[in-house]
Amino acid sequence: MLRDWQTLFAPRPLATRALCLQLDGLAFPLWFASTDAADLKEVLPVDFLTAAEQARAGEFKFGQPRENFTLGRLAGKLALTGAMDARPPQTPGLSPDGTAGEALERKLRAFDIHNGERGEPLVRAGDDKLPTLAVSLSHVNGLGTAVAFPAGERVGMDLELIDAQRAETVRRGVPLSVEEEAWLRITSLPEATALLLLWTAREALGKALGCGLACQWETLALREIEAAGDGVWRGRFRHHPEFSCLCWVGPAAVISTAFTAR
Ligand SMILES: CC(C)(COP(=O)(O)OP(=O)(O)OC[C@H]1O[C@@H](n2cnc3c(N)ncnc32)[C@H](O)[C@@H]1OP(=O)(O)O)[C@@H](O)C(=O)NCCC(=O)NCCS
Numbered sequence: 001m002l003r004d005w006q007t008l009f010a011p012r013p014l015a016t017r018a019l020c021l022q023l024d025g026l027a028f029p030l031w032f033a034s035t036d037a038a039d040l041k042e043v044l045p046v047d048f049l050t051a052a053e054q055a056r057a058g059e060f061k062f063g064q065p066r067e068n069f070t071l072g073r074l075a076g077k078l079a080l081t082g083a084m085d086a087r088p089p090q091t092p093g094l095s096p097d098g099t100a101g102e103a104l105e106r107k108l109r110a111f112d113i114h115n116g117e118r119g120e121p122l123v124r125a126g127d128d129k130l131p132t133l134a135v136s137l138s139h140v141n142g143l144g145t146a147v148a149f150p151a152g153e154r155v156g157m158d159l160e161l162i163d164a165q166r167a168e169t170v171r172r173g174v175p176l177s178v179e180e181e182a183w184l185r186i187t188s189l190p191e192a193t194a195l196l197l198l199w200t201a202r203e204a205l206g207k208a209l210g211c212g213l214a215c216q217w218e219t220l221a222l223r224e225i226e227a228a229g230d231g232v233w234r235g236r237f238r239h240h241p242e243f244s245c246l247c248w249v250g251p252a253a254v255i256s257t258a259f260t261a262r
Contacts, residue, residue: 071144156207167192
């Protein structure tokens with residue numbers, strides 16, 4: 001789906017891959033952790049999850065939700081580790097050949113990501129100091145993605161695999177704004193992709209606001225959206241003019257971020 005994946009934990013036979021994507025216009029890089037179900041069994045969550053996170057992972061009865069949770073945590077911790085790193089965002093925490101090994105695992109374990117009352121991710125650093133970083137994350141089957149940013153800023157992200165059935169659910173279940181409908185008629189994107197872009201942008205805003213989808217969905221609607229080149233789209237929201245969104249359309253997935261203008 002994306003170029004330039006780096007392999008994590010390379011000595012293991014089946015490795016998890018990681019990728020850092022910098023979108024022009026977003027101050028913070030997006031991190032991805034990818035694997036398939038078989039791979040994840042080789043990357044022992046005990047290597048990078050805290051005890052509390054391992055307990056939470058153990059609460060999932062079925063494999064896929066547990067793996068999605070774990071991939072989301074891995075992406076979140078990579079993003080946090082990267083944000084702590086003084087080096088440029090293309091390389092944080094990872095050596096060029098991907099063999100970061102135990103040092104990276106230790107850094108990842110130093111962050112605990114738990115959830116607040118509304119489900120929002122909360123970061124605790126091992127030193128018990130007040131967290132200086134926050135994270136937003138999303139996970140679908142085999143892919144976790146996250147963005148880390150200074151605590152106090154409001155950023156949300158959402159990811160959807162491009163899937164006709166999922167798009168149809170959006171089409172049937174989500175009343176779109178006049179501007180969203182107008183954009184759907186003129187956009188060069190295939191309709192399923194365009195619908196999922198609108199949906200992920202709304203979910204990203206819900207996460208940035210901290211309510212998720214537990215709100216009137218029309219309050220998350222977009223009022224404008226335009227192509228910014230290279231598969232990137234920029235937008236503004238109808239009821240939250242203080243937020244912008246940046247969406248990235250890949251061959252298999254759509255990722256949106258919502259954030260307040262700096
Ligand atoms: C937040 C929400 C939009 C998640 O969307 P999703 O597409 O199912 O799942 P994603 O993988 O994209 O995101 C999941 C992550 O969002 C984050 N999240 C959950 N609630 C959040 C909130 N209120 N604010 C910000 N982030 C939130 C969490 O980190 C979660 O991952 P984790 O549980 O592993 O930590 C959705 O679950 C929601 O709105 N929940 C609120 C409660 C609610 O309305 N429940 C009924 C839903 S029908």
